[in-house]
Amino acid sequence: MMRATGGFARSALWRQILTDTLGMEVGFPAAHEGSGFGAALLGMEALGLVDTIERASGLVAIEERRSPGAAAATYAALLPVFASLSDALEPAFQRLRDLDPASGRLRDARRAGG
Secondary structure, rough: EEEEHHHHHHHHHHHHHHHHHHHOOOOOOOOOHHHHHHHHHHHHHOOOOOOOOOHHHHHHHHHHEEEEOOOOHHHHHHHHHHHHHHOOOHHHHHHHHHHHHOOOOOOOOOOOOO
């Protein structure tokens, strides 16, 4: 099970979207801001104060567990489409990199050393 915290996790809608897009059970702790505590746990593990993060995870009470719903199948089907977008958009990304912010025109990439 994955755990998630943060401001977005206060929203029931965003909790379900996260669970559906990941396609796995997600646990949400009672405390919404877990980043600092997570960093402290990693530090404790590095210093040898706790054996493993898994053991330390017992210190965090899970308030709610969500499982993927019907939308998870749709997200899974769309994943390859979104994954292919990066390759398909590469020419457009290159043109954006060649854009001169001062003039708003495309630089000659060969002359600019790019």
